Amino acid sequence: xxxxxxxxxxxxxxxxxxxxxxxxxxxxxxxxxxxxxxxxxxxxxxxxxxxxxxxxxxxxxxxxxxxxxxxxxxxxxxxxxxxxxxxxxxxxxxxxxxxxxxxxxxxxxxxxxxxxxxxxxxxxxxxxxxxxxxxxxxxxxxxxxxxxxxxxxxxxxxxxxxxxxxxxxxxxxxxxxxxxxxxxxxxxxxxxxxxxxxxxxxxxxxxxxxxxxxxxxxxxxxxxxxxxxxxxxxxxxxxxxxxxxxxxxxxxxxxxxxxxxxxxxxxxxxxxxxxx
Amino acid sequence: xxxxxxxxxxxxxxxxxxxxxxxxxxxxxxxxxxxxxxxxxxxxxxxxxxxxxxxxxxxxxxxxxxxxxxxxxxxxxxxxxxxxxxxxxxxxxxxxxxxxxxxxxxxxxxxxxxxxxxxxxxxxxxxxxxxxxxxxxxxxxxxxxxxxxxxxxxxxxxxxxxxxxxxxxxxxxxxxxxxxxxxxxxxxxxxxxxxxxxxxxxxxxxxxxxxxxxxxxxxx
Numbered sequence: 445x446x447x448x449x450x451x452x453x454x455x456x457x458x459x460x461x462x463x464x465x466x467x468x469x470x471x472x473x474x475x476x477x478x479x480x481x482x483x484x485x486x487x488x489x490x491x492x493x494x495x496x497x498x499x500x501x502x503x504x505x506x507x508x509x510x511x512x513x514x515x516x517x518x519x520x521x522x523x524x525x526x527x528x529x530x531x532x533x534x535x536x537x538x539x540x541x542x543x544x545x546x547x548x549x550x551x552x553x554x555x556x557x558x559x560x561x562x563x564x565x566x567x568x569x570x571x572x573x574x575x576x577x578x579x580x581x582x583x584x585x586x587x588x589x590x591x592x593x594x595x596x597x598x599x600x601x602x603x604x605x606x607x608x609x610x611x612x613x614x615x616x617x618x619x620x621x622x623x624x625x626x627x628x629x630x631x632x633x634x635x636x637x638x639x640x641x642x643x644x645x646x647x648x649x650x651x652x653x654x655x656x657x658x659x660x661x662x663x664x665x666x667x668x669x670x671x672x673x674x675x676x677x678x679x680x681x682x683x684x685x686x687x688x689x690x691x692x693x694x695x696x697x698x699x700x701x702x703x704x705x706x707x708x709x710x711x712x713x714x715x716x717x718x719x720x
Numbered sequence: 721x722x723x724x725x726x727x728x729x730x731x732x733x734x735x736x737x738x739x740x741x742x743x744x745x746x747x748x749x750x751x752x753x754x755x756x757x758x759x760x761x762x763x764x765x766x767x768x769x770x771x772x773x774x775x776x777x778x779x780x781x782x783x784x785x786x787x788x789x790x791x792x793x794x795x796x797x798x799x800x801x802x803x804x805x806x807x808x809x810x811x812x813x814x815x816x817x818x819x820x821x822x823x824x825x826x827x828x829x830x831x832x833x834x835x836x837x838x839x840x841x842x843x844x845x846x847x848x849x850x851x852x853x854x855x856x857x858x859x860x861x862x863x864x865x866x867x868x869x870x871x872x873x874x875x876x877x878x879x880x881x882x883x884x885x886x887x888x889x890x891x892x893x894x895x896x897x898x899x900x901x902x903x904x905x906x907x908x909x910x911x912x913x914x915x916x917x918x919x920x921x922x923x924x925x926x927x928x929x930x931x932x933x934x935x936x937x938x939x940x
Contacts, residue, residue, distance in 0.1 A: 549838055561833045567802025574791055575810030601796035
């Protein structure tokens with residue numbers, strides 16, 4: 445099995461874990477999880493350095509989930525990575541669970557920040573990247589954010605600062621699914637031309653189809669290997685519900701409705717199309 | 721023609737630009753900056769961060785003493801607080817400075833969610849507390865104490881004079897957890913040296929005994 449096949453299978457399992465967690469609560473941001481699974485699989489299976497049994501290891505790459513509501517996707521990726529046991533999936537969103545619906549650093553191993561108030565990840569990432577560099581720690585800081593967070597001024601404060609400080613150890617991924625709480629991002633607050641914006645802020649920019657693994661893997665490799673002392677952003681265009689056609693086609697908004705029998709149907713479809 | 725020029729009386733002002741000290745009052749210069757420089761000499765984990773107000777919070781002294789441990793974050797208070805939290809997550813102890821109005825009002829959610837929610841070891845030190853400003857309402861921090869006290873887990877310190885400040889700095893640095901400290905900058909009045917007083921974090925001190933009135937003054 446080659447590397448791409450491994451990552452594809454990993455993405456498949458991440459999708460399955462997320463759907464199973466959604467079924468536990470009968471709801472969840474499963475559309476986002478399905479759309480972002482390929483990026484998460486690449487990050488955890490291919491790009492990042494970490495020790496599953498030692499989530500606080502000082503040499504680890506940091507993964508900041510700025511969009512806290514993507515926790516269902518992140519937990520799925522961390523189950524796949526061996527940081528969280530698969531058995532805990534059954535507790536998703538329940539009282540006393542380590543897996544709350546919005547990501548909390550104080551609850552969950554491997555969760556580097558408490559997201560939920562959007563636009564906070566990139567400022568934290570700037571401080572982390574400065575702090576790691578100051579201490580001679582070669583780890584990367586990955587900030588994962590949604591396209592809705594492009595609305596927040598703090599994102600751009602941090603973008604300016606990251607370039608000003610020449611943070612070559614900072615990689616930002618933006619999930620562009622064009623869906624926000626009140627509708628398509630392009631109608632809520634237009635952000636295009638997005639690649640030009642980041643470039644003009646002093647970042648190395650790549651824009652890829654976030655559901656096409658060869659491109660995603662290449663983008664992560666490029667971001668890590670670039671010798672320039674500048675921050676790097678990977679703009680990932682993704683499709684909410686990816687991998688489950690009836691969810692891909694469903695009327696899109698921030699929250700995709702899933703009816704009770706559809707959780708199993710989604711799992712069946714994912715299994716029927718499992719990558720070799 | 722009468723060549724005598726009538727001398728206009730000089731208008732008085734209560735505005736304070738560099739110091740709140742009254743004329744003739746005993747002062748100490750930059751007690752915060754000097755105390756931090758001294759403490760940081762033996763504590764390499766201490767770093768300084770500011771939102772374009774190093775000179776106006778006396779943090780510039782730290783920047784001059786330890787340029788590689790000083791981080792200019794620009795006039796961006798949300799970034800300052802978020803990045804200070806990120807810095808603390810790597811094991812450093814950031815002192816983040818700006819004015820009280822900007823630090824608390826503009827970046828409240830970042831102090832609440834990034835710093836205090838995770839009990840991160842960030843020391844937020846903000847100048848121009850209360851009415852100690854010459855710039856009018858835009859710079860008057862009249863609600864910072866109320867806002868900061870409402871945040872669970874955040875230790876709030878409101879020093880009274882230069883002695884209070886210089887004694888508080890090493891203690892808040894050594895305290896494991898987030899702190900908000902009000903800051904007087906420049907030539908800061910010296911008052912408490914007349915009493916048998918030392919600052920102790922979290923403790924009230926009796927300054928003057930008596931039988932008629934009990935007062936609990938809070939700083940300035």
